[in-house]
Amino acid sequence: MxxxxxxxxxxxxxxxxxxxxxxxxxxxxxxxxxxxxFAFNTTSLFDIKIGTYSSAYSELSDSVVQKLEDDxxxxxxxxxxxxxxxxxxxxxxxxxxxxxxNLNIRTSDKIIxxxxxxxxxxxxxxxxxxxxxxxxxxxxxxxALTNRLLTSITNVDTKLDTNKxxxxxxxxxxxxxxxxxxxxxxxNISSLKKExxxxxxxxxxxSSLLSLVxxxxxxxxxxxxxxxxxxxVLSTVNTRLTGNINTAKEIEKSIKxxxxxxxxxxxKDVARIVSPISTEIQPxxxxxxxxxxxxxxxxxxxxxxxxxxxxxxxxMEEKTSKAYFRxxxxxxxxxxxxxxxxxxxxxxxxxxxxxxFTVMLIVTQAKLDGLILLNVLLLLFLVGSIFVLFGMVIxxxxxxxxxxxxxxxxxxALLLFFxxxxxxxxxxxTAIRSVxxxxxxxxxxxxxxxxxxxxxxxxxxxxxxxxxxxFVILLFALSYFTRELTKRNVS
Amino acid sequence: xxxxxxxxxxxxISMQYGTSIVLDKIDLIVPYGEVFGIIGKSGSGKSTMLSxxxxxxxxxxxxxxxxxxxxxxxxxxxxxxxxFAAQEVSFYPRLTVKxxxxxxxxxxxxxxxxxxxxxxxxxxxxxxxxxxxxQGWKLSAGMQKRLDIACxxxxxxxxxxxxxxxxxLDPALRLELLDLIKKINHEKNVTVVLTSHLLNEVEYICxxxxxxxxxxxxxxxxxxxxxxxxxxxHEIIVELQDRNNEEFIKMxxxxxxxxxxxxxxGKVYLYSNKGSDILKRMLAASVQTKKKxxxxxxxxxxxxxxxxxxxxxxxxxxxx
Numbered sequence: 001m002x003x004x005x006x007x008x009x010x011x012x013x014x015x016x017x018x019x020x021x022x023x024x025x026x027x028x029x030x031x032x033x034x035x036x037x038f039a040f041n042t043t044s045l046f047d048i049k050i051g052t053y054s055s056a057y058s059e060l061s062d063s064v065v066q067k068l069e070d071d072x073x074x075x076x077x078x079x080x081x082x083x084x085x086x087x088x089x090x091x092x093x094x095x096x097x098x099x100x101x102n103l104n105i106r107t108s109d110k111i112i113x114x115x116x117x118x119x120x121x122x123x124x125x126x127x128x129x130x131x132x133x134x135x136x137x138x139x140x141x142x143x144a145l146t147n148r149l150l151t152s153i154t155n156v157d158t159k160l161d162t163n164k165x166x167x168x169x170x171x172x173x174x175x176x177x178x179x180x181x182x183x184x185x186x187x188n189i190s191s192l193k194k195e196x197x198x199x200x201x202x203x204x205x206x207s208s209l210l211s212l213v214x215x216x217x218x219x220x221x222x223x224x225x226x227x228x229x230x231x232x233v234l235s236t237v238n239t240r241l242t243g244n245i246n247t248a249k250e251i252e253k254s255i256k257x258x259x260x261x262x263x264x265x266x267x268k269d270v271a272r273i274v275s276p277i278s279t280e281i282q283p284x285x286x287x288x289x290x291x292x293x294x295x296x297x298x299x300x301x302x303x304x305x306x307x308x309x310x311x312x313x314x315x316m317e318e319k320t321s322k323a324y325f326r327x328x329x330x331x332x333x334x335x336x337x338x339x340x341x342x343x344x345x346x347x348x349x350x351x352x353x354x355x356x357f358t359v360m361l362i363v364t365q366a367k368l369d370g371l372i373l374l375n376v377l378l379l380l381f382l383v384g385s386i387f388v389l390f391g392m393v394i395x396x397x398x399x400x401x402x403x404x405x406x407x408x409x410x411x412x413a414l415l416l417f418f419x420x421x422x423x424x425x426x427x428x429x430t431a432i433r434s435v436x437x438x439x440x441x442x443x444x445x446x447x448x449x450x451x452x453x454x455x456x457x458x459x460x461x462x463x464x465x466x467x468x469x470x471f472v473i474l475l476f477a478l479s480y481f482t483r484e485l486t487k488r489n490v491s
Numbered sequence: 492x493x494x495x496x497x498x499x500x501x502x503x504i505s506m507q508y509g510t511s512i513v514l515d516k517i518d519l520i521v522p523y524g525e526v527f528g529i530i531g532k533s534g535s536g537k538s539t540m541l542s543x544x545x546x547x548x549x550x551x552x553x554x555x556x557x558x559x560x561x562x563x564x565x566x567x568x569x570x571x572x573x574x575f576a577a578q579e580v581s582f583y584p585r586l587t588v589k590x591x592x593x594x595x596x597x598x599x600x601x602x603x604x605x606x607x608x609x610x611x612x613x614x615x616x617x618x619x620x621x622x623x624x625x626q627g628w629k630l631s632a633g634m635q636k637r638l639d640i641a642c643x644x645x646x647x648x649x650x651x652x653x654x655x656x657x658x659x660l661d662p663a664l665r666l667e668l669l670d671l672i673k674k675i676n677h678e679k680n681v682t683v684v685l686t687s688h689l690l691n692e693v694e695y696i697c698x699x700x701x702x703x704x705x706x707x708x709x710x711x712x713x714x715x716x717x718x719x720x721x722x723x724x725h726e727i728i729v730e731l732q733d734r735n736n737e738e739f740i741k742m743x744x745x746x747x748x749x750x751x752x753x754x755x756x757g758k759v760y761l762y763s764n765k766g767s768d769i770l771k772r773m774l775a776a777s778v779q780t781k782k783k784x785x786x787x788x789x790x791x792x793x794x795x796x797x798x799x800x801x802x803x804x805x806x807x808x809x810x811x
Contacts, residue, residue: 002597002602003597003598004591005541006594006597006598010583010586010590010594012583013586013590014583014585017585017586017626018585039587068761154606291665321583321584322579322580322581322582322583322584323581323582323583323591324581325547325597326575326577326581326582326642326643327598328547329545329546329573329575329599330570330598331567331568331570331571331597331598331599332598333568334565349594456644487547488548
């Protein structure tokens with residue numbers, strides 16, 4: 001133990017006597033953290049330029065452009081589609097939006113966005129913002145159209161009600177017509193004529209009466225003919241009416257079905273038809289600044305690079321030191337030197353973390369209870385140990401400071417790239433993802449988020465902690481063996 | 492322990508890196524209390540041999556015994572009794588003299604009280620008094636070398652291994668350091684094993700020498716025995732005022748008993764089994780009235796280690 005303390009004491013003396021190294025090692029990550037913190041404190045986008053082009057702007061495309069012009073976006077109308085695309089390539093505008101000529105709701109033309117996909121996350125953020133702006137306009141249009149449709153349906157419904165009695169009216173008419181009695185008793189004109197003749201009337205009288213009777217007979221004959229005709233017509237009308245009544249009944253049935261259909265539409269509210277599913281995003285953690293959400297990632301980022309660089313630099317300093325050889329010929333076990341180097345480095349990393357957390361707690365005025373703080377410390381200690389030991393392995397493995405630094409930065413970049421920070425790991429192929437999920441950066445970041453943002457206890461991060469402990473043991477053994485294997489290069 | 496007992500013993504030691512042989516079946520005994528020199532050309536395996544003795548490297552074959560015990564049975568126990576100063580100084584330049592000694596004292600299992608007592612004594616021995624608070628890098632080359640030796644002596648080792656101790660030092664500092672080694676050997680009764688290719692220094696300081704050539708020890712023994720064994724001749728060194736060496740050499744070669752004539756650094760070296768006769772002739776020649784050669788000095792001695800080394804390893808070597 002005395003030897004270990006002496007090794008740690010010596011390491012700190014050497015670090016503090018090299019003022020530049022001390023400044024870089026201690027202050028570097030803190031300055032980095034401060035700058036990142038300021039930069040990522042908000043998700044707002046500033047000074048985003050959108051180029052738009054259309055061979056013929058319509059009222060609709062103008063209104064979309066107007067919608068885009070707000071505090072975040074600056075819209076530049078460009079003369080040609082090619083120029084617009086070139087401006088994206090040159091970085092003069094971030095997105096080029098091409099509206100089809102005379103865009104209106106009746107056409108199915110599409111609005112085309114030209115983006116520079118090499119800017120990965122940024123492109124998706126911009127597209128998301130623009131899409132949401134256009135979606136708002138689209139919703140407005142959709143609401144207007146739906147409103148019109150609903151009004152028409154309501155009108156139809158009302159009008160159908162007024163036409164509901166057609167069959168009843170027809171039946172009534174049929175009934176009235178059927179009730180008409182057009183029967184009559186036949187008149188015996190020939191008997192009348194016979195009676196006149198037998199009445200011994202003067203011939204003039206008789207002839208005038210017979211003449212009258214003949215005219216009556218003629219008239220009667222006309223009437224009976226017409227009545228017969230009327231009867232025929234009535235019969236035809238009745239037949240037709242019966243047919244019409246059936247048709248009317250069928251129409252009424254159809255109207256009833258239409259009305260039933262209309263009435264079966266439960267939602268008649270325009271807003272609900274346009275957006276039938278309402279969504280609301282509720283944060284699972286308490287509302288906070290963006291910095292709070294990115295804080296676990298930022299802390300891990302600092303530990304990653306600080307750990308790797310401190311680990312590799314301290315070993316390289318020791319290796320290139322004139323005294324390195326003498327340590328090998330003292331009666332001190334090699335593992336003690338590895339342990340001393342590790343403890344010194346992890347102490348520096350922990351010191352940085354304490355400063356970062358203190359500043360963070362002061363700035364955000366957040367309160368962490370003891371248990372959470374204990375879990376955070378345990379987790380960060382483990383993650384820090386992994387990166388420090390990783391750095392130490394690199395330090396023992398490489399021969400010069402330059403190559404060791406390159407090695408440490410490359411490993412850091414690799415761990416960072418295969419994490420959720422640059423691209424979500426869900427975008428990686430399954431085989432790679434199954435390996436990458438054990439990336440200590442990912443394990444540490446996810447666990448830290450669970451503790452800090454969701455206040456979850458140790459049981460929820462236990463598996464990650466056990467994996468991290470496994471990493472620490474493995475890397476410590478690797479550090480020791482690398483030191484022993486490379487000692488031949490010392491003398 | 493007496494001087495005749497094997498203190499350190501290397502038995503059939505071979506060292507190989509891949510196909511490259513560095514040491515080949517080395518057998519060596521270092522007696523207690525002596526200053527033992529290992530000489531050889533650069534790359535002959537001198538440093539490797541010391542690294543094996545101190546337990547830093549493990550040989551491919553063979554065993555190393557320290558006080559009749561195999562060192563690999565308890566390497567740390569052995570290392571606690573050995574001090575080592577490599578060719579390059581080995582301490583922390585950013586730590587002070589005192590901090591370096593404290594640190595290595597702790598690494599050699601000393602407690603703070605022991606270290607506190609030893610530091611002034613050690614600094615007096617290596618003549619670094621008053622430099623306790625100076626950082627290592629601020630010391631001169633000679634002082635750094637002495638601090639390095641102090642670091643190797645902090646735990647009062649029984650053996651001090653020195654790899655090319657005077658390398659890169661100026662002549663004055665070399666002599667100073669050689670005297671310090673002698674002093675350590677005498678005052679502290681520390682057995683010293685050193686390597687060097689500077690044969691005059693080895694001759695100056697060592698009691699016994701091993702000559703390493705082609706990765707093997709080709710000769711080992713006390714200095715005078717070596718000289719006697721490998722050359723019964725005397726060495727006559729003649730220095731001329733006008734440095735008319737060519738004429739002198741022509742004349743010397745005509746003397747029947749002169750076996751070999753060499754010129755080194757302007758001086759003429761004659762080797763003969765009748766050294767006293769030659770000396771008389773030279774002295775006579777130097778006092779003649781019509782003297783042909785103006786002799787400023789004549790020395791008669793047994794042949795130097797250099798001569799022995801040359802006769803054993805051949806002339807084309809870089810040992811001086």
